[in-house]
Amino acid sequence: MQKSYTAYKMTLRPVEIADLDKLRKWRNSDEIRSFMLDQSVISEQQQLDWFSSLDRKVDEIHFSVDYKGNCVGYANVKQLRDTNKLNTGLYIGDTQYRGTFLAQCLGLALLDYCFNVLNVDRVFAQVLEENNAALRYNRLFGYEVSHIDAGIVYMQLSSSNYEREKKKIIRFIR
Amino acid sequence: MSINNKKLVQVFSSALNIDEHLVNDGLMYNSIEQWDSTAHMTLIAELEDEFDVMLDTDDIIEMNSVGKSREILIKYGIGFSID
DSSP: OOOOEEETTEEEEEOOGGGHHHHHHHHHSHHHHTTSSSOOOOOHHHHHHHHHHGGGOSSEEEEEEEETTEEEEEEEEEEOTTSSOEEEEEEEOOTTTTTSTHHHHHHHHHHHIIIIISOOSEEEEEEETTOHHHHHHHHHTTOEEEEEETTEEEEEEEHHHHHHHHHHHHTTOO | OOHHHHHHHHHHHHHHTOOGGGOOTTOBTTSSTTSSHHHHHHHHHHHHHHHTOOOOHHHHHHOOBHHHHHHHHHHTTOOOSOO
16 A cells, blocks of 8 residues: 655655545646646546556556645656656646745655665656756756657656755755 | 845845846746756855845745745844835
């Protein structure tokens, strides 16, 4: 059973049915959907089907993200098919916190989870080439570009790079 | 403009590497290319140095504009009234 993980003021917890409406609206908003690799609009039924399948997924972990007890976003870790590579993804849905330092707190929590709980030594991310904000954000944590293909930037982050860059951010976590 | 208001403008100008005339209360984090995640941490460090405060993480999270920065600094006892 998936457990919650709390770090850097963030709680990554299992998605609950009470979160679905809010997550779907955020996910389908132009501001978030336009920067996703899959930009389709998710219907309520599609989301319910997805939610029902979560317990059976062995290669994906999906989180609702809480700050001060309120759901503010979503994060996931997915194992890339036929590989042992882990992909990370997140968004902050609550507009009050979009474009704030909360993004760094969430990034730290998710990456600590990957490196310290899942015990991987490298994580991966895929970002649309035009999403400069996400590219800069990932670089903050030490992600490096592996290659670019068909408008998608493939990035990777080693645990050593992360530990080095993390120090610059955690000085502001008090 | 009060001394602390001038300091605030100067810190934003320096940390974000923008002209002082661009620093106004409505200027928001991530609204200009210069105020990105990296610059934000530089900004926090310079605000803390200039005003001799140590900001709580929740306040750093709330700090998403020049105007909000002033509000938060007032909480830490920094006055911005006209001298």
